[in-house]
Each structure stands twice: as C-alpha cells, then as structure tokens.
Amino acid sequence: MTQHQPLTPAPYVWTAPPLGEATSAHPRFYTDPEVFKAEIAHIHLKHWFFAGRVEEVANPGDFKALETVGGPAALVRGQDGVLRAFANICRHRNSILLEGKGCAHSIVCPYHGWSYELDGTLAGAPGMREVPEFEKPPHGLLPIRMETWDGAIFLNFDDAAPPLSEHLGDLPELLGSHRFGDMRVTWQIEIETRCNWKLLLENAMESYHTGIVHAATVGAQKSMSFPTRGEWHCIQVQAGSSIAVLDGDPPFPPIAGLSEQSRKGTYFTLIEPTTQFACAQDTIWWLAVRPVAVDRSVLSVGGCFPRPYTELPDFEERAAPYYQRWEAVALEDVGILEKQQRALGSVMARPGPLSWRDDMVLAINRWVLSRLPAEVAATLT
Ligand SMILES: [Fe+2]
CATH class of the missing domain: 2.102.10.10 (Rieske [2Fe-2S] iron-sulphur domain)
Incomplete structure (x- = not known):
C-alpha cells in the first residue's frame, strides 16, 4: 500500500512483519524510565501537540x-x-x-x-x-x-521541526468537510491516569476492545483503516448515525455539507504523537494526552459542535448526552489501561501476538520506535 493513493478505507493497514509474526511491543516500552526520557527528548519536544x-x-x-x-x-x-x-x-x-x-x-x-x-x-x-x-x-x-489549523492550536518546542501543514499531510483533505473552523468547543475535562501515554493512544485507535470494555456503553464496533500521508493515522468506525451519543436518535443533525465518506461513520485519528480528533457526523471531540511519567499521563477530552448548534436555545440540554457519553467511555478506557499498566510491570510480562484488528497499535509502536535513538530501541527487542 503506497502512501499516495486516494483516501479510501482499506480492510486494515499493515506493515511488516507479516501478520502472524507481529507482536505487541516489549513491556519495557511502557515501563522503562529511560525509554520515557528518550521519548520526551526525541518525540514530544520535537513534534506538534x-x-x-x-x-x-x-x-x-x-x-x-x-x-x-x-x-x-x-x-x-x-x-x-x-x-x-x-x-x-x-x-x-x-x-x-x-x-x-x-x-x-x-x-x-x-x-x-x-x-x-x-x-x-x-x-x-x-x-x-x-x-x-x-x-x-x-x-x-x-x-x-x-x-493553527482550522481553529485547532498546536504547539511545538522544536523550532527546526517541519511546519504543521507538513505534519498533518492529507488530514485536512479527509476531515475538511467537518469544517473544524466553524466548530466551537463547549466542554472539556481532564483525567489523571496511572498509565503510559502510548496505551491511551493505542487504545483510542482500535475497536477490538469496544465490545468488551464498553459493553455497557458504546458496545462492539467495526472499523476500517485508511492509508494516510503525513504524521497521522486514521480509522473509521462504520455507523450510519453518530456514535457520539449512546441511545436513540442523535440530538443534532449531521453537519451540513459532510462528504460522502464522512457520512459513513466516525473517524478516529491519531496525529502523532499525542492528539486524537474523533469526527462523527454531528460533532468532533478530541483526546489529547500529556505524558507526565512513564506510568502517569493526563488525558484531556474536549467536545466541539458546529457554531449554529451552540446558538440553539436548548443547546445545553441537547449536548448533555454527548458529554456523559464521552466521560463514561473515557473512564472505561482509563480503567482497563491502568490494569494493563500494572500487568506490564510484571517480571512475567512479554510481547504477545497481534490480531489484524491491532493494525494501528503496530503502526503507532513502529512510529515511536523508529524515532528513538538506536541504542534505546535496541533495549526493546
Ligand atoms: Fe475504548
């Protein structure tokens, strides 16, 4: 799969090694303070967040x-x-x-x-x-x-890093019809977590766990992966109407002028290294992760709606179910990820085989690993 083909979904995005040989990352990837230190220096202080x-x-x-x-x-x-x-x-x-x-x-x-x-x-x-x-x-x-891109503010501590537009690659092309520039943020929370920053983002980019972890909320989901150009990944959870609320018809109509592909579901993106924009038919929300220590991160979640929706007299009433859903699902994820972090610290923890539904976990692992100094990466094989 080349990096320049049109943005159409693929069954999955896979990169070597072949499925069947691919494993999850070494447990130290998530527990070693030296790896964390290298990630801060070589990834977080050099990329847009x-x-x-x-x-x-x-x-x-x-x-x-x-x-x-x-x-x-x-x-x-x-x-x-x-x-x-x-x-x-x-x-x-x-x-x-x-x-x-x-x-x-x-x-x-x-x-x-x-x-x-x-x-x-x-x-x-x-x-x-x-x-x-x-x-x-x-x-x-x-x-x-x-x-900034369409109202979204990004910072970068590296004056030599490529411009944001280069980092985002073809993201504006795929997400353009959501018209981020006409969105208004109406809700934000921060959740302190006891897990490595990468676990939060890997989790946010696979639907394999949703039928189990989110059985009481969003339930099982199916997703498709997209080939992308730039420092980002993308999947789309297929659903004919918004999955940003749990029950019944979404309180808001689809965004005017949404592209045909965008009407088919919710995009979950990862703009490397720490930003997710989730784009449903009627709203967008973000997950932004701030690494604090190898086993501590702060997750911020924010919700945005098209400006005309926010001016409706009953906006708050209509928006409340979205806020409840975003917080409930985020807390379910954090709960399982804190358990995973505890297990990764075991002397018995080791890499395990990946499913094709872990394609983005592998893609994220490889993106991070390839940016670490060779001597640090060598400790993770
Ligand atoms: Fe989840």
Whole structure:
C-alpha cells in the first residue's frame, strides 16, 4: 500500500512483519524510565501537540494557561488581535505567571511584580533601574512555536521541526468537510491516569476492545483503516448515525455539507504523537494526552459542535448526552489501561501476538520506535 493513493478505507493497514509474526511491543516500552526520557527528548519536544481552540482565546487580552510536556505555557491574544504562545514563566526567577483562563490588560508576575505586555514585551521590572546595564528588551516572555489549523492550536518546542501543514499531510483533505473552523468547543475535562501515554493512544485507535470494555456503553464496533500521508493515522468506525451519543436518535443533525465518506461513520485519528480528533457526523471531540511519567499521563477530552448548534436555545440540554457519553467511555478506557499498566510491570510480562484488528497499535509502536535513538530501541527487542 503506497502512501499516495486516494483516501479510501482499506480492510486494515499493515506493515511488516507479516501478520502472524507481529507482536505487541516489549513491556519495557511502557515501563522503562529511560525509554520515557528518550521519548520526551526525541518525540514530544520535537513534534506538534494540541493545545486548544482559537475560540477559547477569542478577544484581545484573553489568555489560557496550560501544562505541556515542556512545562507551563500560555496562549495569549494581544491587543493587536494576534494569538501568541509563551512559556508561562517569569524572566526574573521563573515563577508561574498566569493561571487558568481569563482576560487581562497585562501579565503581572505574582512573585516580584515584573509585568509584561500581552505581546510578551517586558513592561516593568520593579527595582531593576539600579541594576547596572539592565535592559528590558532581552527579557520578554519566551515564545513557543505555535500554528493553527482550522481553529485547532498546536504547539511545538522544536523550532527546526517541519511546519504543521507538513505534519498533518492529507488530514485536512479527509476531515475538511467537518469544517473544524466553524466548530466551537463547549466542554472539556481532564483525567489523571496511572498509565503510559502510548496505551491511551493505542487504545483510542482500535475497536477490538469496544465490545468488551464498553459493553455497557458504546458496545462492539467495526472499523476500517485508511492509508494516510503525513504524521497521522486514521480509522473509521462504520455507523450510519453518530456514535457520539449512546441511545436513540442523535440530538443534532449531521453537519451540513459532510462528504460522502464522512457520512459513513466516525473517524478516529491519531496525529502523532499525542492528539486524537474523533469526527462523527454531528460533532468532533478530541483526546489529547500529556505524558507526565512513564506510568502517569493526563488525558484531556474536549467536545466541539458546529457554531449554529451552540446558538440553539436548548443547546445545553441537547449536548448533555454527548458529554456523559464521552466521560463514561473515557473512564472505561482509563480503567482497563491502568490494569494493563500494572500487568506490564510484571517480571512475567512479554510481547504477545497481534490480531489484524491491532493494525494501528503496530503502526503507532513502529512510529515511536523508529524515532528513538538506536541504542534505546535496541533495549526493546
Ligand atoms: Fe475504548
């Protein structure tokens, strides 16, 4: 299967070794702090990760503080209307500047009162006038590389990384008719988990487990895989109507202008390394994973709807079943993954044979492994 064929579903995406010889990754892939350290340096600090939606910081002065794999960051909309991302740390002695979300005229450090303009320029540094040769300009907030795609904000700590558009490859082509740019985020939660970051994403990209883990909620699903170009993977769970709610007819109609393929089900994507956009006929939701330690991750889940839906007088009532479903299913997944993490720590744990329904697990394992230094990868065979 080449990387450039049209985006039509395939029974599965498989890469060598042949089915029958393919196994799950070495347990140390999920438990070894040295592997985790290498992943942070060679993967997480070098690739794009999702940080939120532009409408969360829509107006001049709006800000959103967030934790990232590279430390505290802040998204800030300047008086000039430009959205910027900064390290959320004071240039004096590295105190945290902003917390949560809000709207501000300037950014003031809560420790010694240094203040910054919304564009990051250092505005005030009390008591520093007496310091010989101190000048403000070099001490503005440190920018973090930021790009957006259709309202989705991505950050990257590597200034040498390829642009976001290259990373996303043909994703905009497949998901374009969902019109992310006209979506509004209406719901977000964060779940602290005791499992490796990769388990959350592998789980999010296979439907093999759904009939068992989600027997009480979404139940068994069938999915098809898509060949993709760029640093992302894609499956589609086949279902004629939205699977983003559990019972009965979906409270919202399908998104206007959805492509023929998009009407056939829900896309589950993985934008390597840590971002999933799930795109049903009537809504999109994300899973974004922040690795904290080899056996700890924070899962954020957010839900978005087309803007016109969010303006309906009974929007909240109609949206509530989606929120319940997203949280319930996420907690079911986290429950089983924390058990898996415990078992992976056993001296008796070892690689096991993969099913064809684990095609994306293999694809994700290979993507990660191929980016680790050879000496680290060699410890995992
Ligand atoms: Fe699941």
